[in-house]
Amino acid sequence: MSKYISTHWGTYKVNQDKENNISLDYWEKDYYPTRFGLSLTEAATDHLRIKQPYIRKGWLKNKGKSDIDRGKDTFVPMSWDESLDIAANELLKTKNNFGNSSIYAGSYGWASAGRFHHAKSQVNRFFNHFGGFSSSYQSYSYAAAQTILPHIIGLDLYSTLDEHNSWNALSDNCELMVMFGGMPLKNSKVSSGGVGKHSTQEGMKKCVLGGTKFINISPLKNDSPEFLNAEHIAIRPNTDTALMLSLAYILIINNSYDKDFINKYTVGFDSFAAYVLGKKNNAPCTPEWASNITNIPIKKIKNLAEKLITKKTMISMSWSLQRASRGEQPLWMGITLACMIGQIGTAGGGFGFGYSAVNSTGDSFTKIPWKSLPQGKNNIKDFIPVARITDMLEKPGETFDYDGQKLKYPDIKLVYWAGGNPFHHHQDLNRLVKAWQHPNTIIVNEIWWNAQARHADIIFPANTALERNDLMLNPRDPTIVANKKSIDSFANSKSDYEIFSGLANRLGFESTFTDNKNEMEWIEFLWEESKKIAKDFKINLPDFKKFWENGFYEVPCPDKKKIMFENFRNDPENFPLKTPSGKIEISSDTIESFQLKDCLSHPSWFEPYEWLGKINKYTLHLISNQPTHRLHGQLDNASDSRKSKIKDREPVLINSLDANKRSIKDDDIVMLYNDRGKVLAGAILSEDVMPGVVVLSTGAWFDPNYNLNTEVHGNPNVLTNDVGTSSLGQGPTSHTTLIEIKKASKEEIADVMIFNSLSFKENT
């Protein structure tokens, strides 16, 4: 029987040779597999694996008061027994001296795809049994949307995603898909929790065959795959709201919007319209006004407005739009525009948020809420919106706004992280590195010697999905996979479950934490519980043994068409939305009652804090989008990602006009800089990116060179700003960043060290 492994980027067959060496092959049922995933086996055995527990030397000497900064220190190898004793003791001391709220275990991150070994579930279960912890809420992906969607359409983000018109509904009915932020195919390679068959490309192709036309409104031409043949409208980053407002203006002036839809299904249009027409002490949102902001010719804007209302139109927005200053606005405005077009609730139109952001959006199978690891209850109420971590560490006790509430930052003494990497995901890393020095103790479970491990005090070596048994049980994917352990744990690494069991043992709650179950017993438990849940959906999962032997199970999928808000459209009385008015809120009394300066009662244009409309020192807008050859920082150490580098640096795309002005040529090592930091990258001249914009994807392992005061590998988060989207959502704003770029001089260049095991001095 074949063995399989499921990952966030796909399912693979595991081959084993006579010497027990393993390699991966594409799963034959996945017609659009992800290449970079094949190199998991290589990364799982490379020299960057953490072989055993380590403790930072300065911390061991003088706990909490080390005079050497985290990130600059060396590490002492330790036995499991000793390191677990030390960590358990620190946890207990912190709990007794400062209380559980002084422990931050928000532990954001994608970790690995298995349901049982899901690191954050393990963290939550452990700390809930330990009396609770300060937690995090929201995601870096769509925090602004998570906050505003319930106010305007009465749905949480995940339900919104599940409601999306399916590809098979769109392909027969949609005439025009207007894609704000494009639909980058590379992003649909992944889905959190695992992918069976990649379906997005097929969905898009169906639409092309069905005659849908596409318009890609984005700073980057290749945000739309070539086969869509999209018309490209280059837009200045972060100005989509202004463009959409001007489209609304044209529809209002021409009296051509769908008044019936507005009256029947929405509230607050008049107040919004008054704003659009400039009757609220603001400039009217004319095409001329928007053209100045967006840099799109007036004629193009007028032409676009005409197309919108003469076709069955889907307004598609990428998640990236709201990872930006005032990120709530483009989403709210896009939904408002879709209301004015009047096709919400029909098969061919409406709005979408995140088609092709990950694999599952637009799929049509039944979503089943599979059983997950029971986590218990967190007795500590303190939490932060996830992207406010640096603020929290810098300003204990200070209050901040969030979704109409005033909250207080807890005073954090101990940080525990497993399955995420803030030195990948967080903005303004130089500021994070400083704030990261505040807690007394930082404990991290990590697989590789990336920056996350190198900035910890106690490092527990975690193993990879290849070294464990698990289930891929993703509610957003119809394939279930038996992840069978295919290699022994690398060196002295352990699973997060084993690590937390070891800590729980020392803290006196091992049997509560483990429930006296081993790995396989947990997996069987999850299967049996899920089997019961499946019955409610008239699905009979096979016996566990049979499933495990077979290696995967495909949940039957009726090819039904899904239409967002169909019931609401057909019968708004009986199927009202869960908003205060029961309708779509173009103006929201709730948000108005918060009295915020940065999020008004209806969609509005706010100048971003940095943008191309107001440049001084820094003249280029940096887009740090998702990487093509890896998942965030994961597998950056493997061959696909390494091969894509230029002179060992992350490639930065720059338009030849901007490059020529600065005498930058292909393959040059360049320096990107602003007031927040300096980064080296490798130049690629490209006409795909509009003039004024450069693209440096996220995920190059953070590699600061403190002598040069420069990050030498190409991590964009040294340059991005760390402020919330607004006091409503407090989401991250990585896509709002101005920089300058120049060819780096010899003196400004140093080698990339992060992949070099010699750069890490094991200090015995």
Ligand SMILES: Nc1nc2c(c(=O)[nH]1)N[C@H]1C(S)=C(S)[C@@H](COP(=O)(O)OP(=O)(O)OC[C@H]3O[C@@H](n4cnc5c(=O)[nH]c(N)nc54)[C@H](O)[C@@H]3O)O[C@H]1N2
């Ligand atoms: N500039 C910029 N920054 C961004 C973004 C952007 O667009 N631009 N996007 C943001 C978004 S949307 C996201 S979701 C975040 C993603 O940020 P993260 O999810 O934090 O990034 P990953 O690199 O996936 O981090 C996962 C870490 O977990 C480790 N790991 C994997 N499996 C396991 C396991 O089983 N156990 C343990 N203990 N560890 C494990 C991996 O080695 C890796 O270091 O980044 C955000 N940051």
Ligand SMILES: Nc1nc2c(c(=O)[nH]1)N[C@H]1C(S)=C(S)[C@@H](COP(=O)(O)OP(=O)(O)OC[C@H]3O[C@@H](n4cnc5c(=O)[nH]c(N)nc54)[C@H](O)[C@@H]3O)O[C@H]1N2
């Ligand atoms: N291969 C791969 N796929 C991934 C991931 C990965 O790491 N690797 N990460 C996954 C994760 S965690 C997430 S959250 C999703 C994210 O999905 P998205 O948020 O959609 O992804 P991004 O790549 O950040 O942005 C998509 C495009 O939006 C455009 N864009 C940026 N700002 C603006 C703007 O202001 N206006 C307009 N019109 N366009 C703009 C950029 O040109 C960019 O290429 O991707 C997922 N998919």
Ligand SMILES: [Mo]
């Ligand atoms: Mo994300």
